[in-house]
Amino acid sequence: MPIKIFRKIIDLKDKNINIEIEKLYGGGKVVLHETDNSAKLRKVTIAGLDINSSFAFNIDIPNDKNYVLSPFLSDEYGQRKVCDGVIFSLVEGELIVYLCELKSTDPKGYVNKFRSSETFIFYLEKIAKEFSDFNKHIIIKRLLFDIKTSKSKTLTKGNKIASTEVGYKKNDEKQFIEIYFIHHLKEDECFNIRHLE
Numbered sequence: 001m002p003i004k005i006f007r008k009i010i011d012l013k014d015k016n017i018n019i020e021i022e023k024l025y026g027g028g029k030v031v032l033h034e035t036d037n038s039a040k041l042r043k044v045t046i047a048g049l050d051i052n053s054s055f056a057f058n059i060d061i062p063n064d065k066n067y068v069l070s071p072f073l074s075d076e077y078g079q080r081k082v083c084d085g086v087i088f089s090l091v092e093g094e095l096i097v098y099l100c101e102l103k104s105t106d107p108k109g110y111v112n113k114f115r116s117s118e119t120f121i122f123y124l125e126k127i128a129k130e131f132s133d134f135n136k137h138i139i140i141k142r143l144l145f146d147i148k149t150s151k152s153k154t155l156t157k158g159n160k161i162a163s164t165e166v167g168y169k170k171n172d173e174k175q176f177i178e179i180y181f182i183h184h185l186k187e188d189e190c191f192n193i194r195h196l197e
Helices: 002-009 110-131
Strands: 022-024 027-033 043-049 054-057 085-091 094-102 139-146 164-170 173-183 190-192
Touching: 002 054, 002 085, 002 110, 027 054, 027 085, 027 094, 043 085, 043 094, 094 110, 110 139, 110 164, 110 173
Parallel strands: 043 190, 094 139, 139 173
Antiparallel strands: 022 027, 027 043, 054 085, 085 094, 164 173
16 A cells, blocks of 8 residues: 555654644544744644545754755755644545645745645655555645635635646746645634545
8 A cells, every 4th residue: 555655764753754644524634833933824634535545744944044854955945944844644545735825814935835846756655666666656746735815715615626727937948736725724623635626
């Protein structure tokens, strides 16, 4: 099972890295915390996970200003900036990795965080393919939670949420990534991950 392979690759025994999946209504939920103490959006709860086929971890260690993803990397291109949390989940036979970023009222810099985090996931995928029998393709979904004042609340109950194409420059050429924007999720609300298209 692919989830077991990635659980072995990532050191989930480290309490700074592992995020426990808690039981909720016959499924599972994770609570992601923003690491920046000045942030207005401090936590997000994501539900709808299969507790036996999912795990989550911090890719950005909370409250550690000196933490870097890899001491071998410079930050010349912003590659040290990463998302707040990552969820691996097996959904209908597909391995989906949810990259989650929490932003406050004026989201900036999230595209590079997603790009850098995605590169790290591809590195883990390469390790799995090289050292185990893993032969699947990972599907990556990027989720941005914010409380941007110019946006209305994302309707999350009973609605499927579509991704939005966001552009960025790479080598002077326009590139695009798909991001799911979830606006104004209250800290006491749960977002059901199964509501993503």
